[in-house]
Amino acid sequence: xxxxxxxxxxxxxxxxxxxxxxxxxxxxxxxxxxxxxxxxxxxxxxxxxxxxxxxxxxxxxxxxxxxxxxxxxxxxxxxxxxxxxxxxxxxxxxxxxxxxxxxxxxxxxxxxxxxxxxxxxxxxxxxxxxxxxxxxxxxxx
Numbered sequence: 001x002x003x004x005x006x007x008x009x010x011x012x013x014x015x016x017x018x019x020x021x022x023x024x025x026x027x028x029x030x031x032x033x034x035x036x037x038x039x040x041x042x043x044x045x046x047x048x049x050x051x052x053x054x055x056x057x058x059x060x061x062x063x064x065x066x067x068x069x070x071x072x073x074x075x076x077x078x079x080x081x082x083x084x085x086x087x088x089x090x091x092x093x094x095x096x097x098x099x100x101x102x103x104x105x106x107x108x109x110x111x112x113x114x115x116x117x118x119x120x121x122x123x124x125x126x127x128x129x130x131x132x133x134x135x136x137x138x139x140x141x
Contacts, residue, residue: 044100048107050081051096055109058094061130062137066113073131084121089139091115113137 057078065072085104088095091114096107117139120126131138 040101044102044105047081047083047098048100048105050079051084051098051107052109054078054080055094055096055107058128058130058139059109059111061128062111062113062115062139065130065132066137068132070132070134073129075127075129077125078128079125080121080123082123084123087119087121089115089117089119115139 057076061074061076065074081098083099084096085099086095086097088097092112093108093110094115098105098107114136116133116136119128119139120141126141129138129140131140
C-alpha cells in the first residue's frame, strides 16, 4: 500500500508539471507572436527610412549639380538597404521599390530637374556619380 501512494504522488507531480508547462506555453506564445510582429514592423520602418535617406541624398546632390550647370559632376557614397526590388529614375523623381512584410512599398522623392540613368539594387555602400548633361542629370555607378 505504501508503494502505491508513493507512485501516485510521483504521477501527480508529473501531471502538475505538465499542466504548469502547458499553461506557461499558452501564456508565452501570444507574447512571442506579438514580439515577432513588432520586430518585423520595426525592420520595415528601418529599411524604408534608409531607402528614403538614400533617395534624398541623391536628389540633393542632383539639385546641387543642376544649379552648378554643365559640365558639373559630383561623386557621393550612399548606403542602399536590403530588399530593394528596383530603383527607377524618371522625369523628376527617384523611386525605390522595396519589399516589406506587408507587400511592395514605393519610396518616392521628387526633384526640380529631370533624372536619367540606372542604379544597382544590391545592398551596401555605392559610389554614385551625379553629372549635369544638356537638359537632365545623369546618375550612374
